[in-house]
Amino acid sequence: MDRYQAMATFIRVVETGSFSAAARQLGVGQPAVSKTIAQLEAHLQVSLIVRSTHGLTPTEAGQNFYERARNAIQEADEAELAARGAGAGLSGRLRVSAATTFARLHIIPKLPRFMAEHPHLNVEIILDDRLIDLVAEGIDVSIRMGTLADSTAIARKIATGSRSVLATPTYLERAGIPRTPADLTNHDAIIYSQLPSVWSFTQNGAALSVSVSGRLKVSAAEGLRAAVLADMGLSIASDWMFAPELEAGTVVRVLEAWSLPSIDLWAVFPSGRMKTAKARLFADFVENLMSA
Template identity: 40%
Template sequence: MDLFDSMRIFVRVVERGSFSAVARELNIGQPAVSKQIRALEQYLGGAVFTRSTRLLALTDQGQGFYRHCQDILGQLDSATRSFASGQEQIAGPLRIAAPVTYGRLCIAPLLGAFLQRHPDVRIDVRLSDHNEDLLKENIDLAIRIGVVKSEGLVAVSLASSTRRVYAAPTYLDRHGLPGKPADLANHNCIAFTLLEHYDRWHFTHGAQGLDVTIKGNVTSNSSEAIREMVLAGLGVSLSPEWLFAADVQQGNVRSVLDDYQTTALPVSAVFSRERRRSARTMAFVDFLREHL
């Protein structure tokens, strides 16, 4: 048994919550994962997991051992990478999670330039409009839009996402142009449900703040879907500028209520407190801050 290999597999089983998930991740059979854990338990002289048909949980001793493994493997990983040059190399795998549309439009186009600067990094981009569990999914950093409230996460500010109200000319021809936020009460408003208080849109005009409770016959948790519905003339949407930038240039969509400001959303890089931030992770964060 290679003790460090067994410790690495043990840590991944804890983070993924199952032997089969780790077997798929490592492209090995589930019996091989079970064998490593059994060998580790024999070496330790006790069980690290309590097993049942439905639940895989750490024993009390296993919880303490897991924390020690994180520290030991983190130090070993850092020492191995820094041996050659006296400092940690910007190389190796980098797993990134981002919202689908923001990742496609704003993150993916930058990856070529980053990899030219750091050719020894291998990037795995995972796009989802739901917040991934960074530990469970083995993600190094996630891009989040909006206020980060999750406990145990560290957020580094990258940029801000300015928003405007958008509608297609075909919709405005049928329903008229809103001249002030209160006019939205007479319009079909398409809400993005992943934001807190998505049914209230906030505007400012000078020193005056205006909250509008919007209504409409459709909502969505996908900014891609909202874009398509606006393009189809279904209604108006309060959306980030990057979502409709190309459509505005092409004349397929126009912004309205431009005399009123809306609340910009923070764009952050998010890490788990429990994972050590590598040089490649921080290099990517610095690169995003530079380009975003």
């Protein structure tokens, strides 16, 4: 029995709560996971997991072993990275989740550099605008924007960006340019369902909120981008979301004398799981991208 692999398998079983989920994340069959746990229990001569109709729960001994094994593997990963040196790079698999548009525009085009630095590392990027269960999905690090809903999340702020009211010149030529936030009530707003339809502005310390409306509501940032670029209306979005178009002038900012709340970019790590060297260095990579 490979003790290191057995510990890693046990950790994944505890964190996912089932043999089948652990097997999917590890890329092996469920019987292999069950056999590994049985061998580990036989080696330790103690029961690590209670199996019931409600799932798997670690015993007291299993919980103690999980916490120590998790720390041991994290230390081993860090020791291996230090021994290899920066030039040797990372190895294994890294699972990242990120918002679709942000990853497509800002992360994936820069990935060749990161992967060239770590030729033995396999990267899997799960593109999803929704918040997903990082532990259940086996995510090592998630790149998220906005306010973190989970106060228990292990997170690190890696960038702060601006929000603007954006539209195409074609739409503004047709509908007119809003001069104050109140003018937005006469415009077609493209509503992003993950954000409120009340837009809040500040100017010289004064706050103003405007309730906007429009015929189109979209559930994903890619849809909002497509609608704005199709001259269907204006919308609030992070400047990151329209970075190429803002640079090219095919999308422009309006109401620039008024400020909108900024948006934060976070690297979020699964609660209760070890923060791997791979996850930490990928977060560093994205942070460096956004500060360049």
